[in-house]
Amino acid sequence: MTETDLAQAVLAGDRLALARTLSQVENGTAQGRVALSGLFGHTGNAHLVGVTGASGTGKSSLVNQLARSYRHPGDGKLPRQVAVVAVDPTSPFTGGAILGDRIRMRDLAGDPGVFIRSMATRGSLGGIASATAAVVQVLDAAGYEMILIETVGAGQSEVEIAHLAHTTVLVEAPGLGDDIQAIKAGILEIADVLVVNKADLPGVENTERALRGSLDLAHPMPHHFVHHGQLASIPAQDDKAEYPQPIWEPPILRTVAIEGTGITGLIEAITAHRLHLDASGGWELRERWRLQTELDILLTNRLVEGFRSRLPAGVYEQALEDLLGRRLSPFQVVDKLVDMVG
Amino acid sequence: MSERKIRVLIAKPGLDGHDRGAKVVARALRDAGMEVIYTGLRQTPEMIAEAALQEDVDAVGLSILSGAHMALVPRVLELLKDNQQEHVKVFLGGIVPDEDVPVLLELGVIGIYGPGTLSETYVNDIRKAVLAVRA
Numbered sequence: 001m002t003e004t005d006l007a008q009a010v011l012a013g014d015r016l017a018l019a020r021t022l023s024q025v026e027n028g029t030a031q032g033r034v035a036l037s038g039l040f041g042h043t044g045n046a047h048l049v050g051v052t053g054a055s056g057t058g059k060s061s062l063v064n065q066l067a068r069s070y071r072h073p074g075d076g077k078l079p080r081q082v083a084v085v086a087v088d089p090t091s092p093f094t095g096g097a098i099l100g101d102r103i104r105m106r107d108l109a110g111d112p113g114v115f116i117r118s119m120a121t122r123g124s125l126g127g128i129a130s131a132t133a134a135v136v137q138v139l140d141a142a143g144y145e146m147i148l149i150e151t152v153g154a155g156q157s158e159v160e161i162a163h164l165a166h167t168t169v170l171v172e173a174p175g176l177g178d179d180i181q182a183i184k185a186g187i188l189e190i191a192d193v194l195v196v197n198k199a200d201l202p203g204v205e206n207t208e209r210a211l212r213g214s215l216d217l218a219h220p221m222p223h224h225f226v227h228h229g230q231l232a233s234i235p236a237q238d239d240k241a242e243y244p245q246p247i248w249e250p251p252i253l254r255t256v257a258i259e260g261t262g263i264t265g266l267i268e269a270i271t272a273h274r275l276h277l278d279a280s281g282g283w284e285l286r287e288r289w290r291l292q293t294e295l296d297i298l299l300t301n302r303l304v305e306g307f308r309s310r311l312p313a314g315v316y317e318q319a320l321e322d323l324l325g326r327r328l329s330p331f332q333v334v335d336k337l338v339d340m341v342g
Numbered sequence: 343m344s345e346r347k348i349r350v351l352i353a354k355p356g357l358d359g360h361d362r363g364a365k366v367v368a369r370a371l372r373d374a375g376m377e378v379i380y381t382g383l384r385q386t387p388e389m390i391a392e393a394a395l396q397e398d399v400d401a402v403g404l405s406i407l408s409g410a411h412m413a414l415v416p417r418v419l420e421l422l423k424d425n426q427q428e429h430v431k432v433f434l435g436g437i438v439p440d441e442d443v444p445v446l447l448e449l450g451v452i453g454i455y456g457p458g459t460l461s462e463t464y465v466n467d468i469r470k471a472v473l474a475v476r477a
Contacts, residue, residue, distance in 0.1 A: 015395060015396070016395060016425065016426055016427075019395055019396055019397070019398040020398055022398065023349075023398045027346050027347075090377075091372060091373075094372065094373050094374065094375045095347070095375040096371065096372035096373060096374060096375045096376050096377065096378070097372060097377045097378065098368055098369070098372050098378050098380055099377060099378065099379045099380065100379075100380045100382075102379060102380070102381045102382070102393060103380065103381060103382035106381075106382070106385075106389070109386075109388070109389040109392060109393075110388060110389065110392065115396055116393075116396055117396055117397065118377075118379050118397055120347070120377050122347075
């Protein structure tokens with residue numbers, strides 16, 4: 001199958017072609033890039049929902065329940081096509097990985113409206129793999145309407161999911177640390193929806209109170225606007241919209257994922273966030289932000305590759321030696337290399 | 343870019359709940375630099391074939407201690423074939439009586455690794471079989 005055929009087969013709903021395209025894209029092959037180019041025009045329709053939080057809070061079980069609810073919505077609503085991208089860490093020593101998120105997703109087996117793909121981080125530290133964005137684009141083009149992206153067990157600074165997802169769900173569980181954890185910078189700030197899972201365990205009130213406290217503190221502060229502040233920056237140039245709710249206040253919900261308790265409320269919150277993004281102009285801003293991030297990364301990689309290929313042989317290695325020997329500083333080395341190529 | 347990783351699905355079809363061996367194998371393959379998709383207990387052949395397709399794996403390891411291997415293994419092989427995944431290498435762990443071994447190998451299973459097998463044995467077999475397909 002040629003690469004263009006591969007893209008066509010993905011668009012036609014061929015699951016085998018989809019799985020193979022995902023591998024090509026994940027491996028960063030030339031075939032993957034060609035397929036992605038053929039598919040990119042068909043992306044931009046899916047609602048990307050990130051699910052993040054510490055290890056053992058129940059992310060996989062929650063994703064399982066969310067996917068189930070989107071498949072069996074009740075109330076006469078149409079089922080949605082659901083894709084799950086589940087990321088687990090790569091061993092820094094062996095390069096291997098155990099990808100175990102499917103264990104909790106057995107309920108989704110046998111449903112042709114669901115596609116689950118496990119990914120290893122392959123050295124990325126931000127909670128997702130560097131190829132996750134591209135993998136998500138392929139699934140988007142393949143027609144999956146809800147794409148649930150489960151990060152690795154994330155503690156404090158694994159915030160890259162916020163650059164990728166439209167809606168970020170942060171999962172906490174009772175008994176995982178004191179309230180100072182909640183006021184540290186980082187992962188709490190990226191949450192659009194907060195979930196206290198395992199809400200049948202003791203301590204749920206404390207966890208909820210700590211989260212609520214930190215959100216109340218965060219709200220009037222300007223730093224909270226760095227993330228949601230993109231929303232606040234538009235009104236001046238855009239007069240068409242009445243901003244019914246210009247600032248989104250992250251709700252705090254309780255769930256017991258293994259029993260399916262609280263899932264309806266979570267789905268409603270995700271839908272409400274989507275509506276908020278649509279109404280506030282946040283959807284376009286996030287798209288712009290996301291694609292700009294991706295563009296910058298690709299551009300940087302390409303420029304560095306091109307730059308290196310134009311350096312005379314041995315110069316880069318010599319520069320590295322100068323650094324190691326403390327003869328030049330990193331800034332001096334960069335100046336020297338750039339001057340050399342011009 | 344990066345070298346292409348070997349992706350392996352480890353599954354326990356059937357009804358026995360002894361997954362210690364499957365976990366040891368998963369860990370050994372991870373330590374050999376492979377990406378191991380671990381699906382857990384009580385998988386049907388249909389679930390295994392579906393997961394193998396979605397994950398685009400190179401190999402599938404089945405751990406069976408229930409004695410149902412002569413029913414489960416041929417079914418998994420058949421479903422892989424139906425999905426155009428004949429290239430996926432299947433290996434077994436668990437308890438398989440000697441007289442069943444040649445039958446299963448004849449069906450296309452690349453190796454059967456009972457208790458006490460050294461991890462380097464199956465790691466090397468899997469790597470060799472997968473790289474031969476890719477070449």
